[in-house]
Amino acid sequence: MICPTCGKEIEDGALVCEYCNQEFTYEEEAVEDAAKVEVVEDDAVVANQPSKVLAIIALVCGILSLAGNIIGLGILSPVFAIASIVLAVVYMKKGGVDGKKMAKIGMILGIVGLVLFVIVFVVSLVVGIGLVIFATATGALEDILWEVFGIRM
Ligand SMILES: [Zn+2]
Numbered sequence: 001m002i003c004p005t006c007g008k009e010i011e012d013g014a015l016v017c018e019y020c021n022q023e024f025t026y027e028e029e030a031v032e033d034a035a036k037v038e039v040v041e042d043d044a045v046v047a048n049q050p051s052k053v054l055a056i057i058a059l060v061c062g063i064l065s066l067a068g069n070i071i072g073l074g075i076l077s078p079v080f081a082i083a084s085i086v087l088a089v090v091y092m093k094k095g096g097v098d099g100k101k102m103a104k105i106g107m108i109l110g111i112v113g114l115v116l117f118v119i120v121f122v123v124s125l126v127v128g129i130g131l132v133i134f135a136t137a138t139g140a141l142e143d144i145l146w147e148v149f150g151i152r153m
Helices: 043-047 052-071 076-093 100-138 140-149
Strands: none
Touching (some): 076 100, 100 140
């Protein structure tokens, strides 16, 4: 069978990997079934954990992304959003356990922050274009340009 921790070929039914010392437990009646190998939680697994700091930064970026939409951080908001999503995905892909909840919350806040930014951006654009079209149609644009900017159309 293949050691799920280090990936080296080891003896079927081995209780410990001879290469990385990973210990294994087996389903009672399926000792030969390598697919049912359960990795024992031990120091080796904990040592392979990605830094919890990654999850904390993901959470902070998620909060900043969402808050950025409210306090008007502009283009920084989607930057924080993408950072929180990427960091959370990296943390979880590396098998992070301790900070998984923080990473997940950070990712959700980042996604909400990103969606909110896109909505605000699109609405502003539509309202802006709408106002210009409305002002042009009613002749108000010429008045505004003349009175505010001194431009004659
Ligand atoms: Zn191994």
